[in-house]
Amino acid sequence: MQLTCLDFPLEKAIYLFTYAAEPGRGGDKQRFWREVMGFESPAAIRGAILAELTVDALSLQGQNEYGYRFQAVVSITGPSGLSWRVRTGWLVRHGETIARFITAIPERLGRQA
DSSP states (O other), rough: OOEEEEOOHHOOOOOOHHHOOTTTOOHHHHIIIIITOOOOOOHHHHHHHHOOOOOGOEEEEEEEEEEEEEEEEEEEEEESOOOEEEEEEEEEEOOOOOEEEEEEEEEEEEEEE
């Protein structure tokens, strides 16, 4: 499959910037991106992720009823100066060549010196 481009809508970055999980319900995305990494806007998060990725970096993980699932692990350095490995998830719908952003999850032991 020849992928042609990445699609990362600003709405997805807004979710990363604003979603605060309830205790025991996964990671608190808002806290990670704002407090730990120091990002001040969804556009800055989106830009930082896209700056580290090309379609060639995506690794096929499998297929489901929606299409082909891909992921890529990138190192993101935030305005706080901290660098962290972040796993990004992407979906290519059946019959398409555009990788659409799904989510970004900080690696559990992803902090880098």
